Amino acid sequence: MSVFSGLGTAAKEIVRGGRIYYAWVALLLVFISLGLVAYVGQLRNGLGMTNMRNQVAWGFYISNFTFLVGVAAAAVLLVIPAYVYNFKPIKEIAFLGELMAVTAIVMCILFVAVDVGGPANLWHLIPFIGRPNFPVSLLTWDIVVLNGYLGINGFIFFYVLYKVSRGQKYSRILPLILLSIPWAVGIHTVTAFLYNGLVARPFWNAAILAPRFLASAFCSGPALMILVLQLVRRQFRIDIDGRALTKIAELVAYALAFNLFLLGAEAFKEFYGQSEHIAPMKYLYLGLHGHHALVPFMWTALTLNVTALMLFLVPRFRNNVKLLNVGCVFILCGVYIEKGLGLVVPGFTPDALGEIYEYVPSVTELAVSLGIWSSGALCFTLLAKFSIPVFIKAKQFTLLGEPSE
Amino acid sequence: MSCKKTSPTWAVAAGLAWALGAAPGCDEHDRHAFPAPPASVAAETVTVEPRTQLLPTFPCSSRCHSARESQPDKRLLTEFHTFRNTEFHHGDPAGWCYQCHSQKNIDRLVIASGELVTFDEAYLLCGGCHGDKLRDWRLAVHGKTMGHWTGNKIRRSCTGCHNPHNPTFPHLVPEAPPVRPEHGERM
Amino acid sequence: MKNDGCTPRACPSSEAPVAGATAERGAPLLQLGRRPPDRRAILGASVAAVAAAATGSGCGNHRFDAHYKELTDEDKRRIFERIEAETRARTGVDVKISAPQPMDGVEFAYALDLSLCNGNRRCAEACARENNLPDVPKFRYIQVLEMDRGTLDFENANAYYEHDEVPVPGKVYLPVQCQHCANPPCVKVCPVTATWREPDGLVVVDYNWCIGCRYCIAACPYFGRRFNFHEPTVRPRDINPDQGYISNRLRPVGVVEKCTFCLQRTRVGRYPACLEACPTGARKFGNLGDPNGEVRIMLERKRVYVLKEELGTLPRFYYFYG
Numbered sequence: 001m002s003v004f005s006g007l008g009t010a011a012k013e014i015v016r017g018g019r020i021y022y023a024w025v026a027l028l029l030v031f032i033s034l035g036l037v038a039y040v041g042q043l044r045n046g047l048g049m050t051n052m053r054n055q056v057a058w059g060f061y062i063s064n065f066t067f068l069v070g071v072a073a074a075a076v077l078l079v080i081p082a083y084v085y086n087f088k089p090i091k092e093i094a095f096l097g098e099l100m101a102v103t104a105i106v107m108c109i110l111f112v113a114v115d116v117g118g119p120a121n122l123w124h125l126i127p128f129i130g131r132p133n134f135p136v137s138l139l140t141w142d143i144v145v146l147n148g149y150l151g152i153n154g155f156i157f158f159y160v161l162y163k164v165s166r167g168q169k170y171s172r173i174l175p176l177i178l179l180s181i182p183w184a185v186g187i188h189t190v191t192a193f194l195y196n197g198l199v200a201r202p203f204w205n206a207a208i209l210a211p212r213f214l215a216s217a218f219c220s221g222p223a224l225m226i227l228v229l230q231l232v233r234r235q236f237r238i239d240i241d242g243r244a245l246t247k248i249a250e251l252v253a254y255a256l257a258f259n260l261f262l263l264g265a266e267a268f269k270e271f272y273g274q275s276e277h278i279a280p281m282k283y284l285y286l287g288l289h290g291h292h293a294l295v296p297f298m299w300t301a302l303t304l305n306v307t308a309l310m311l312f313l314v315p316r317f318r319n320n321v322k323l324l325n326v327g328c329v330f331i332l333c334g335v336y337i338e339k340g341l342g343l344v345v346p347g348f349t350p351d352a353l354g355e356i357y358e359y360v361p362s363v364t365e366l367a368v369s370l371g372i373w374s375s376g377a378l379c380f381t382l383l384a385k386f387s388i389p390v391f392i393k394a395k396q397f398t399l400l401g402e403p404s405e
Numbered sequence: 406m407s408c409k410k411t412s413p414t415w416a417v418a419a420g421l422a423w424a425l426g427a428a429p430g431c432d433e434h435d436r437h438a439f440p441a442p443p444a445s446v447a448a449e450t451v452t453v454e455p456r457t458q459l460l461p462t463f464p465c466s467s468r469c470h471s472a473r474e475s476q477p478d479k480r481l482l483t484e485f486h487t488f489r490n491t492e493f494h495h496g497d498p499a500g501w502c503y504q505c506h507s508q509k510n511i512d513r514l515v516i517a518s519g520e521l522v523t524f525d526e527a528y529l530l531c532g533g534c535h536g537d538k539l540r541d542w543r544l545a546v547h548g549k550t551m552g553h554w555t556g557n558k559i560r561r562s563c564t565g566c567h568n569p570h571n572p573t574f575p576h577l578v579p580e581a582p583p584v585r586p587e588h589g590e591r592m
Numbered sequence: 593m594k595n596d597g598c599t600p601r602a603c604p605s606s607e608a609p610v611a612g613a614t615a616e617r618g619a620p621l622l623q624l625g626r627r628p629p630d631r632r633a634i635l636g637a638s639v640a641a642v643a644a645a646a647t648g649s650g651c652g653n654h655r656f657d658a659h660y661k662e663l664t665d666e667d668k669r670r671i672f673e674r675i676e677a678e679t680r681a682r683t684g685v686d687v688k689i690s691a692p693q694p695m696d697g698v699e700f701a702y703a704l705d706l707s708l709c710n711g712n713r714r715c716a717e718a719c720a721r722e723n724n725l726p727d728v729p730k731f732r733y734i735q736v737l738e739m740d741r742g743t744l745d746f747e748n749a750n751a752y753y754e755h756d757e758v759p760v761p762g763k764v765y766l767p768v769q770c771q772h773c774a775n776p777p778c779v780k781v782c783p784v785t786a787t788w789r790e791p792d793g794l795v796v797v798d799y800n801w802c803i804g805c806r807y808c809i810a811a812c813p814y815f816g817r818r819f820n821f822h823e824p825t826v827r828p829r830d831i832n833p834d835q836g837y838i839s840n841r842l843r844p845v846g847v848v849e850k851c852t853f854c855l856q857r858t859r860v861g862r863y864p865a866c867l868e869a870c871p872t873g874a875r876k877f878g879n880l881g882d883p884n885g886e887v888r889i890m891l892e893r894k895r896v897y898v899l900k901e902e903l904g905t906l907p908r909f910y911y912f913y914g
């Protein structure tokens with residue numbers, strides 16, 4: 001019963017809202033429709049509507065997928081201090097991390113779904129009905145861990161919400177919350193292995209790939225978190241302890257430094273060694289045989305990341321909200337380029353027989369991706385809209401102005 | 406062999422090596438683990454593609470050469486064979502028709518032993534100098550084999566591909582290349 | 593087999609004048625109920641219906657065909673007849689679909705004499721005709737790479753050369769196609785086992801089962817696979833009617849395809865089309881199980897070069913210098 005009444009309240013919460021809220025939702029719906037139109041075009045005419053070709057078989061969709069797996073995995077960055085170290089300021093907002101994980105995974109699944117050539121054949125992946133190639137294909141692993149992660153975080157989120165709304169404790173699912181920590185590392189590692197295991201692609205087939213994935217995920221995810229938390233703070237007029245933000249920022253700084261170190265290690269190996277495997281690296285940072293579509297992006301990414309590292313390393317800077325936000329935006333853009341197109345495309349450029357096809361996303365790809373990002377944003381908005389008041393009512397949050405401890 | 410079929414390499418990659426016991430010693434593929442030959446390897450019959458019927462002016466003897474004397478010494482050819490004067494590029498530039506064609510029987514070739522062979526057996530003549538190629542050709546490692554891999558094979562003779570008077574393989578006009586991939590909806 | 597109300601016109605993908613492939617996308621989803629129920633349909637329908645509805649291309653009941661390895665002889669007969677009928681309806685060509693089986697004691701291998709290849713691309717064109725490759729978009733299974741003499745460097749190779757005559761002085765040619773690896777990385781990665789290595793060593797794709805994720809393309813070190821990004825179009829007069837179900841039949845858009853060593857020919861004893869077309873005799877094909885076969889003899893007598901041997905893919909395609 002209470003579930004149903006809960007749903008009713010939720011529905012009411014979702015419909016209610018100010019002008020900004022409506023405008024925001026309407027904008028997202030417009031973007032989603034745009035994406036849908038583009039996707040229908042892609043379905044009718046084939047993936048030729050994208051700029052992917054046999055030489056560069058994966059592009060913008062899989063780039064976004066990879067980036068978002070990182071964002072999803074980074075939710076643990078809130079869970080660890082919250083539940084393992086019982087750091088109260090973060091514990092209050094940990095559920096937002098779970099919410100973000102859920103949203104990111106939904107987007108991941110959408111990005112993979114729009115990338116396949118025969119979506120109507122996707123049932124072949126289902127055990128017993130289809131023939132999933134488990135455990136041999138890393139893609140099936142990825143499907144398992146991503147769906148598992150979605151299930152775990154979705155369950156935690158709704159369970160906690162339910163319990164909180166009834167004023168009960170939810171410590172019974174602590175094991176599940178703890179399980180989500182290694183699981184988050186798992187989704188990102190498996191996604192890294194997806195690329196890592198391909199002997200055909202030297203750019204990916206390096207053991208450093210999985211650690212770099214994790215390092216960059218622990219930059220971008222929390223950076224996004226910091227921004228979203230401030231938005232939530234503004235919109236719902238709740239107090240989110242500033243110490244939570246700086247704590248997250250501190251973690252980001254370490255991850256970012258480590259990420260840059262790993263990049264340096266990779267660059268050293270390639271540029272000092274000068275083997276033929278240097279080609280993708282050259283293509284990224286210097287251009288190869290007159291092709292340099294990604295060069296400006298990669299240098300932008302590098303500059304952004306280094307600047308952000310400077311901002312985050314100095315406590316005086318990271319305690320300044322404005323600079324903190326600038327740093328977060330820098331990191332997001334930097335990692336988005338680096339772990340998106342900067343990861344996927346050079347795997348295929350030059351291709352297995354040395355051919356260079358310069359990939360840039362097509363209008364269809366951009367529109368479909370915009371649609372998916374908007375669906376993600378809509379999903380997050382709606383879920384946040386109906387869950388946060390529940391937490392507020394349950395006094396999970398201290399309202400703005402009161403001391404937090 | 407059994408290792409090859411049940412290779413656990415994927416399991417290693419999937420991090421399951423320990424779980425599956427990792428079948429020690431099996432992760433090395435035997436590079437020359439050929440399958441056991443079929444119970445009955447089909448008897449091979451090799452037919453050399455006949456050439457004689459393809460020669461437009463054969464038989465030479467009855468068409469023209471009955472009416473003329475053969476000339477054993479090198480000279481500039483006139484009338485029918487004039488193009489051979491410039492075309493001929495094979496071995497010794499001082500070479501002359503009767504190094505290979507039989508002077509006694511213009512419809513035959515003459516091999517090193519003095520025996521006469523037909524134009525269908527030109528490989529016996531070519532092999533006189535190019536022994537290594539003849540050996541490879543007999544083994545089907547050199548030259549073109551057609552027909553069925555299961556047994557009935559047709560082998561193209563030396564002169565099926567090489568012009569004996571100018572044996573360098575001719576230059577060819579290549580087929581058009583594939584089309585480079587392009588951006589956008591154009592294909 | 594009945595036509596499930598799948599007229600060519602009802603199918604968006606066959607609006608193209610001569611869409612060569614996609615013989616089997618036809619019935620609008622509404623027709624589902626009228627299909628004779630079969631095992632797969634019942635299991636997969638609910639799931640696939642959602643997906644098909646979402647795609648709007650629910651044409652053709654191939655969405656519910658079982659995996660090739662699970663087809664009974666009866667299933668095969670039914671599916672082959674359906675494909676034949678649909679191809680006839682759409683292109684006017686009478687084709688014959690077959691699925692010849694591997695022979696005992698046979699493992700196929702290819703050998704190519706690099707000292708003979710002169711880059712004329714006859715192989716690639718013969719392959720295109722035999723295997724019903726589209727001319728728009730024009731891709732080929734065989735990439736003939738032109739390289740500078742003295743190098744074997746993919747990065748400076750050119751597959752798009754155009755000359756009045758080949759060979760060009762100072763250049764050498766290296767044709768590359770699927771190497772039919774004995775340890776094929778492409779097979780491992782396929783999430784739905786839509787591609788596999790047959791007992792006779794042929795690496796094949798079930799076009800009805802492939803979901804088009806292109807993971808196998810990412811995994812192949814030899815550019816051995818092609819994805820149908822566009823609706824493949826073959827002119828009806830170019831269609832080779834002798835078609836293998838897992839080899840050269842007309843392919844739909846959105847699936848991966850590849851060289852199968854002309855399975856439809858080689859499993860009935862013939863040589864691959866590329867070999868027959870090669871004017872230089874550089875191409876050799878045979879059974880590794882036959883000690884007197886061309887490839888075994890070549891392996892014993894010549895020095896062999898295998899592409900990217902260090903990757904451990906164990907190609908069954910050997911390059912040698914004759």
Ligand code: SF4
Pocket residue numbers: 769770771772773776777778779795811812813814815816817850905
């Ligand atoms: S060459 Fe490529 S497609 Fe062919 S078997 Fe090897 S990995 Fe697979």
Ligand code: SF4
Pocket residue numbers: 781782783784785786787797801802803804805806807808809847848
């Ligand atoms: S594209 Fe098709 S054959 Fe290739 S991995 Fe994906 S499902 Fe398998």
